[in-house]
Amino acid sequence: MTAEVNIKMVCTKCGLRPATTEIWQRYNDRTEKMFLCDECAKDYKPNVGFDDFCVLDKLMENSPISLLSGLSSFFGDEKETKKLICPNCRTTADEFLNTGFVGCTRCYEVFEPLIARTVKKIQQSDRHVGKKPQGADVGGSDAARLKEELQEAVDSRDYARISAISDKLRKLEGNGEV
Amino acid sequence: MSDNTIISTRIRLARNVDGLPFPHKLNELGARQITDGVERALSGVSRFTRYDMNGISRLDGTILQEKHLISPDLLTDSRFGSVLIGADETASVMVNEEDHIREQVILPGLSLDAAYERIQKIDDAIASNMKLAFSPRYGYLTSCVTNLGTGMRASVMMFLPGLTLKKLIDACITDVGRLNMTVRGVYGEGSEAEGYLYQISNQRTLGVTEREILDSVGGAINHIVDAENRARGLLLRNETELKDKIYRAYGLATNAYKLSTAEAMYVLAMIRLGAYYGYINVNNVDALTDLTTRCRPANMQKLSGKNLSIEERDVLRAKFLSANIKSLAQKSE
Ligand SMILES: [Zn+2]
Ligand SMILES: [Zn+2]
Numbered sequence: 001m002t003a004e005v006n007i008k009m010v011c012t013k014c015g016l017r018p019a020t021t022e023i024w025q026r027y028n029d030r031t032e033k034m035f036l037c038d039e040c041a042k043d044y045k046p047n048v049g050f051d052d053f054c055v056l057d058k059l060m061e062n063s064p065i066s067l068l069s070g071l072s073s074f075f076g077d078e079k080e081t082k083k084l085i086c087p088n089c090r091t092t093a094d095e096f097l098n099t100g101f102v103g104c105t106r107c108y109e110v111f112e113p114l115i116a117r118t119v120k121k122i123q124q125s126d127r128h129v130g131k132k133p134q135g136a137d138v139g140g141s142d143a144a145r146l147k148e149e150l151q152e153a154v155d156s157r158d159y160a161r162i163s164a165i166s167d168k169l170r171k172l173e174g175n176g177e178v
Numbered sequence: 179m180s181d182n183t184i185i186s187t188r189i190r191l192a193r194n195v196d197g198l199p200f201p202h203k204l205n206e207l208g209a210r211q212i213t214d215g216v217e218r219a220l221s222g223v224s225r226f227t228r229y230d231m232n233g234i235s236r237l238d239g240t241i242l243q244e245k246h247l248i249s250p251d252l253l254t255d256s257r258f259g260s261v262l263i264g265a266d267e268t269a270s271v272m273v274n275e276e277d278h279i280r281e282q283v284i285l286p287g288l289s290l291d292a293a294y295e296r297i298q299k300i301d302d303a304i305a306s307n308m309k310l311a312f313s314p315r316y317g318y319l320t321s322c323v324t325n326l327g328t329g330m331r332a333s334v335m336m337f338l339p340g341l342t343l344k345k346l347i348d349a350c351i352t353d354v355g356r357l358n359m360t361v362r363g364v365y366g367e368g369s370e371a372e373g374y375l376y377q378i379s380n381q382r383t384l385g386v387t388e389r390e391i392l393d394s395v396g397g398a399i400n401h402i403v404d405a406e407n408r409a410r411g412l413l414l415r416n417e418t419e420l421k422d423k424i425y426r427a428y429g430l431a432t433n434a435y436k437l438s439t440a441e442a443m444y445v446l447a448m449i450r451l452g453a454y455y456g457y458i459n460v461n462n463v464d465a466l467t468d469l470t471t472r473c474r475p476a477n478m479q480k481l482s483g484k485n486l487s488i489e490e491r492d493v494l495r496a497k498f499l500s501a502n503i504k505s506l507a508q509k510s511e
Pocket of ligand 2: 086087088089102104
């Protein structure tokens with residue numbers, strides 16, 4: 001982008017010389033743009049951070065978090081997963097991996113195994129515990145949620161939790177909710 | 179009221195409407211549908227004014243950006259972006275930026291709870307008018323996975339000349355990084371040219387409650403305030419030097435014939451620091467913050483009412499700043 005005629009761009013770093021280079025970087029909830037002069041552009045070192053998706057992609061390739069067993073057998077191997085395209089918005093798995101952006105809510109289902117790993121990596125969690133919108137379909141019964149928790153407990157071999165959750169599930173099912 | 183170190187608190191919530199593609203895949207019809215929906219929802223909260231990015235000049239848009247009411251992205255990259263701004267300019271809602279809806283409240287000083295309370299009203303009004311994209315597992319669904327869950331960023335703008343001048347800022351950034359916080363210069367890198375202004379905000383949005391986010395940001399802020407106060411104590415070891423720096427800056431602010439944006443940021447920062455040490459009497463610290471915004475390029479341009487070269491703008495800025503500083507701040511002796 002060239003600087004606007006009526007608002008001349010000055011280098012955002014030194015604030016002295018006219019800006020000649022535009023640099024993009026992802027930070028938390030936004031993509032930041034810096035406009036640098038030749039001098040400052042020479043010294044610019046990209047800040048490798050939480051939201052740097054080029055780095056993220058590399059991290060994921062060595063990720064110790066493997067796909068959930070059920071899903072990975074469904075999708076075949078990882079190469080197959082990377083060929084996925086969202087039927088609703090045409091976003092590709094590659095697009096998601098390179099940018100961290102999905103195109104629609106449906107993408108969250110289509111790319112689930114990829115998203116699960118990415119999310120866990122950058123958020124250190126994959127479970128929402130905060131506010132819910134009023135009247136939202138919070139989806140899933142108590143039983144469904146317990147079953148998910150049970151799977152997690154099994155995965156982590158947390159035997160005390162396994163038996164506690166199984167008890168709760170048995171009670172629920174006894175009430176005929178499922 | 180803001181104090182010397184904590185300038186303002188901002189809370190943002192990212193929301194999307196269920197059933198429509200995210201903004202970068204959205205067509206004009208869908209975009210308009212969302213903007214109209216948000217406008218309708220907000221009419222029940224209080225008076226909001228709508229600006230469509232396609233319908234305002236680049237200059238007016240840049241002014242909104244310099245006031246932190248919209249993001250640079252909304253101005254330059256959104257295809258059908260709009261913003262709705264509350265009458266007192268503390269609340270604003272960006273539409274079709276990175277997400278369909280970005281709610282924002284900014285309050286002076288450290289006001290995490292008050293800002294959250296205000297944004298809840300906006301959020302609930304929107305949620306009761308439009309079905310929001312939400313999954314039980316990932317919470318509020320957002321176009322980028324960095325905002326999933328609560329979709330919430332709580333950030334505090336801080337004035338940190340002590341840590342910057344004492345070269346302790348990097349250590350401090352690493353410290354609060356361990357608390358899952360991000361530290362960023364407000365206008366880029368937080369250097370002298372930017373008035374030592376930094377934004378501290380939470381990194382994680384998923385797997386934490388809104389309350390936990392507010393508490394963790396608040397905790398980090400307290401930690402940084404302590405560190406900044408210690409650093410300002412260290413600056414006093416060379417008081418003659420410090421006093422001289424501050425008085426020279428005051429001299430520049432009141433006597434220079436031309437001032438660049440960077441110089442204006444610097445002198446305003448030094449006057450604010452001078453107020454902390456009692457070298458300069460400042461009637462109203464918030465007015466200093468306001469001047470920081472009004473000295474930015476687009477605001478200057480607007481003030482003049484005509485197209486200015488960089489040089490003409492710098493002359494106007496010096497005149498403007500001198501008049502304001504003379505009535506706002508006096509050397510104490
Ligand atoms: Zn520069
Ligand atoms: Zn999609």
